[in-house]
Amino acid sequence: MADIVAAFGVTHAVIMIRTWERASRAHRDAVRAGYDEVARRLRAAQPDVVLMVGGDHFQSFFLDNMPAFCLGVDGRCVGQGDGGLPRYDLAVHAALAHDLLTGLIDEGFDLAFARSLPADHAFMTPVHMIFPQADLPIVPLFQNCTAPPLPTVARCLALGGAIRRVLAGIEPDLRVALIGTGGLSHAVPLVDWRTLGDDPVGRDWLAFMSAGRQGVDPAVQQRLADEVLRWGREGLGRISEDFDRELLAWMRAGEYARLAGLDAATIGRRGGNGAQEIRNWATVMGAMPGTRAELLFYEAVPEWLTGVAGVAFQ
Template identity: 65%
Template structure:
């Protein structure tokens, strides 16, 4: 059986990478210290592979094809080059990915799969922050967090439990770590596609959301990046420290089942559209019942638009 030797979750934010220096020195030090501690613990756990659970921001999946869940298979995943990261390849633990895909399908989780899945900053950012862009072979698990409608959060807990069941039956002796990325509360200029205005601005967003893997035109991408940066300069992200600490308290108590009581509207209303990314954390929680979260950092950082957090589920 494969062994889960570590389970972690941390925030990602493109503006954090592009404008790290805009946060206070104290916030920079606290977040950097937490990321370095996760990297140290992963190395100490001697993990052979990292199952990384993240989402996408209309870089790999678009309105013409938007699965709820998709497992990356093959030998390599390539970073899209968004969020301030240069495009670079990450090795995929292909045998582990194949075993997870077959095992989850057998447990009635109808995951999509993608060969050599391209990855955006939701995946590349944490790998860069933890390992400088190198490190463990990965298995990328995409979860839709940006294009509603979205599955109920109970489904993510159940998916995590199924992942643990499959790992217990495949890859004897393999040491696997889990990492969920995204959140906590934040708001980014990424509108609900169902409510786009019937004007030039709506057409601009629709081009981005339906561009396909060839990508939107350079002018559109530049405009979106500039809008995110402007939100950071103007501190427009909607951080709700009370909500974030409430969720973190549930994790610290090991009360993961409470997340099943949340719905998409509550997450959006209390934590902004970016709070949907806590779903990636919930899948990891579902795989490690009986644990409690150790809080490594929480820093509400307006310059990064995000309530930044990092935990280990121990």
């Protein structure tokens, strides 16, 4: 059987990368030390491959093709280079990816799949912060956390359980690390596409969500950039520290199933639309039954508009 040798949940806030120096020295030092501890534990576990669970922000998936789940198979996983990140280029562990795809379909999860799946900062922020050498092969598992309707948290927990069962029946002695990436509380300037009107603002957003940054004209890009700045100015990315600490307390107690009671509306109301990414952590939790999370760091960083955290699932 393949062995899960390490499992983590970490934040992937792109504004953290782009505006690192804006945060206080205390916040920067604590977050950097936390990610360094994740990196140390990952290396100590000596994984052969990292299964990364992340989302997308209309960089790789659009409204003309938005699967609930998509597994990257074969080839390379190349970063989009968004948010000031380098364009990381990682090998995909094809054998594990194909075994997972087949096994998860047999388990009743009809995943989409993509060769050489490109990835935005959802995947590449953890790479940048944890293994910037990009020397570990990965299997990228995309989950839709931005374009509702979203898969339920319960479904993500169940997917994690199926991943564990599939791993138990495949290549012996393969050492697998899991990283779920996203959240915690924050709000991003992305709107629910189902609510957009037939006006210039609505048409701008639909153009972006249908083609991404590279597919809209410069005028639309500028209008969207202005909207992003407005969100920051008006504090629309506010942090809900109470919500974050409640989730982290459940994790530390090993009460992962409690997350299944959170629907999308509750998560959005209490933690912001960016907190929907807790689904990526939930998939890892589902693969780690009977464990508890060790809190490695949590910082509510107003300059980054995000509750930034990292846990290790023991």
